[in-house]
Amino acid sequence: MAGPAPLGDPVPASGALPPAALANVASTPLSLYLHVPYCSTRCGYCDFNTYTATELGDSVSRATWADSAIAELQLARRVLGADAPPFSTVFVGGGTPTLLPSADLVRVLDAAQSLFGLLPDAEVTTEANPDAVTPASLAELRAGGFTRVSFGLQSTAERVLQVLDRTHRPGRSLEAVREAQAAGFDNVNVDLIFGTPGESDDDLERTLDDVLGLGVQHVSAYALIVEEGTRLARRIARGEIPAPDDDVQADRYERIDARLTAAGMTWYEVSNWALPGREARHNLAYWLGHHWWGVGPGAHSHVGGTRWWNERHPATWTRALAAGHSPAQAREVVSAADRVVERIMLETRIRAGLSVWELEQPALDQLGRLVEHGLIEDPRAKGDRVILTLRGRLLADVVVRALLP
Secondary structure: OEOOOOOOEOOOOOOOOOHHHHOOOOOOOEEEEEEEOEOOOOOOOOOOOOEOHHHHOOOOOHHHHHHHHHHHHHHHHHHHOOOOOOEEEEEEEEOOHHHOOHHHHHHHHHHHHHHOOEEEEEEEEEEEOHHHOOHHHHHHHHHOOOOEEEEEEEOOOHHHHHHOOOOOOHHHHHHHHHHHHHOOOOOEEEEEEEOOOOOOHHHHHHHHHHHHHHOOOEEEEEEOOOOOOOHHHHHHHOOOOOOOOHHHHHHHHHHHHHHHHHOOOEEEEOOEEEOOOOOOHHHHHHHOOOEEEEEOOOEEEEEOOEEEEEOOOHHHHHHHHHOOOOOEEEEEEOOHHHHHHHHHHHHOOEOOOEEHHHOOHHHHOOHHHHHHOOOEOOHHHOOOEEOEOHHHHHOHHHHHHHHOO
């Protein structure tokens, strides 16, 4: 994972973790996240840790990413020790990972296999932009061990793509998915963004028609959020386009859920639907609190209750690894109380739900009210688990606030 870096404690140059963090390394599933921070252009809504060639200048080259990523994997091997299990999932995110040569991504995956191993059924995903892949590059990724590809489709309505500053033409995203399927990928996700200013009901319906016509196995759909400091936020502040409407977004979410459910997909997290058995296991690892090591500029990691985050700029990250040092900027040890809070926040969002035995008495006292208001299923009929209704998914933050200690 990559995101804004909070304040934290210093990290030793060796990257060594507190002994308590390593206590359950052997028995806890381990995932790998690889952050590729490069983009050809910056989308107007994006506040991720990404850089265009113009922004980087001569400070660092994309060509060095693979070598530096392998160096961080070697560091991870030293820090986690011989007891670390093989990776159960690998996810290459960004940025636009497919701006790099496929051979670079395969080389880093080979290094992960050599240093840690991959479980026989490991899920190995790369994000991809439709205009940054070719039939040849996709075939190389598939042959190199990638099992899943996730396309940033967002919409097939041209005016929506323009507002989002997406560079691909609407038809290209559909072509790219078909090229991935022809290359042998039978597990494909598409990301959608709904509620963009100017998007009509018909735009959404046509996009869903297009997506379902592709026969993909997984769909992630996110309401557009206007992040401070982005080009989109500035355009809205100047009155060039309206802000997203919460009521419209709620209606769009219900439309998406109905269409995907009718097509045989099931929601398993508030923003994610999949055919049976095609849930994104990497994302579930985050929501279930497993261990993961994040490689790359700004990447976040978690092992045994210790979290750390890397230097955000590619040049700083690269220099640290070249010097044989951990590229971590800072870290924190999560308190037992905070871990309970995080578990409630994350597990409430997934279809499997949260065990009521994780809750304190004041939260237990709220369950009847949440059932009465149609926000959760009756836990007594759901194995003593808190599971959101459709209305509850739209108001998930309300439910979480009611359950927090």
